[in-house]
Amino acid sequence: MRCPSCKQRTLDPTELASGPSALGCGGCGGVWIPSRSYWAWLEARGDDEAPDAGDAPTARPTDDSEHAKICPDCGHLTIRYEVGAGVSFVVDHCDHCNGVWLDRREWDALVPAGLHARLHHVFTSGWQARRRRAESEERADARLAEDLGAETFAELERVTAWISSHPRSRTLLAHIRASVEQTFREARRP
Numbered sequence: 214m215r216c217p218s219c220k221q222r223t224l225d226p227t228e229l230a231s232g233p234s235a236l237g238c239g240g241c242g243g244v245w246i247p248s249r250s251y252w253a254w255l256e257a258r259g260d261d262e263a264p265d266a267g268d269a270p271t272a273r274p275t276d277d278s279e280h281a282k283i284c285p286d287c288g289h290l291t292i293r294y295e296v297g298a299g300v301s302f303v304v305d306h307c308d309h310c311n312g313v314w315l316d317r318r319e320w321d322a323l324v325p326a327g328l329h330a331r332l333h334h335v336f337t338s339g340w341q342a343r344r345r346r347a348e349s350e351e352r353a354d355a356r357l358a359e360d361l362g363a364e365t366f367a368e369l370e371r372v373t374a375w376i377s378s379h380p381r382s383r384t385l386l387a388h389i390r391a392s393v394e395q396t397f398r399e400a401r402r403p
């Protein structure tokens with residue numbers, strides 16, 4: 214089985230650190246994880262110890278390959294999926310046999326946030342919709358920060374977080390609204 218990325222070497226059996234057995238390329242360092250191997254590992258492991266992937270952004274591996282690949286198991290073209298959740302590289306997935314191609318260091322970058330054990334979610338429409346929503350919220354925040362200035366935006370974020378997490382958040386918000394509207398009305402008076 215030839216490496217789908219560098220096409221220079223054949224893939225050899227390898228074990229991923231805290232992961233399933235896979236097939237690795239000694240040339241480019243990429244790994245192919247067949248679907249059956251991933252699921253056997255996930256089932257043996259139990260899926261309850263994965264930490265939340267909300268934070269812990271990981272560094273972008275420098276070897277993220279960008280060309281389309283042919284699935285080494287079934288010969289279909291693999292599809293590139295953005296991972297999101299603080300991870301800035303894409304992973305290649307065969308939508309036909311569900312195998313996954315990871316470039317050098319990508320597996321290790323997924324482990325700290327527990328994304329390695331949730332990799333199968335990345336290829337679902339639900340995950341991708343959430344990722345796109347999160348990214349568009351980030352872009353909107355960036356635009357607002359630019360518009361308001363960093364200091365005002367930081368203060369707004371702080372106040373918003375405080376109100377949102379307060380047990381009486383509705384009361385706080387109602388008070389703020391009433392007070393601000395009152396201030397507006399007074400300002401309009403001749």
Ligand SMILES: [Zn+2]
Pocket residue numbers: 216217218219220221222238239240241242243
């Ligand atoms: Zn290779």
Ligand SMILES: [Zn+2]
Pocket residue numbers: 284285286287288289307308309310311312
């Ligand atoms: Zn395939």
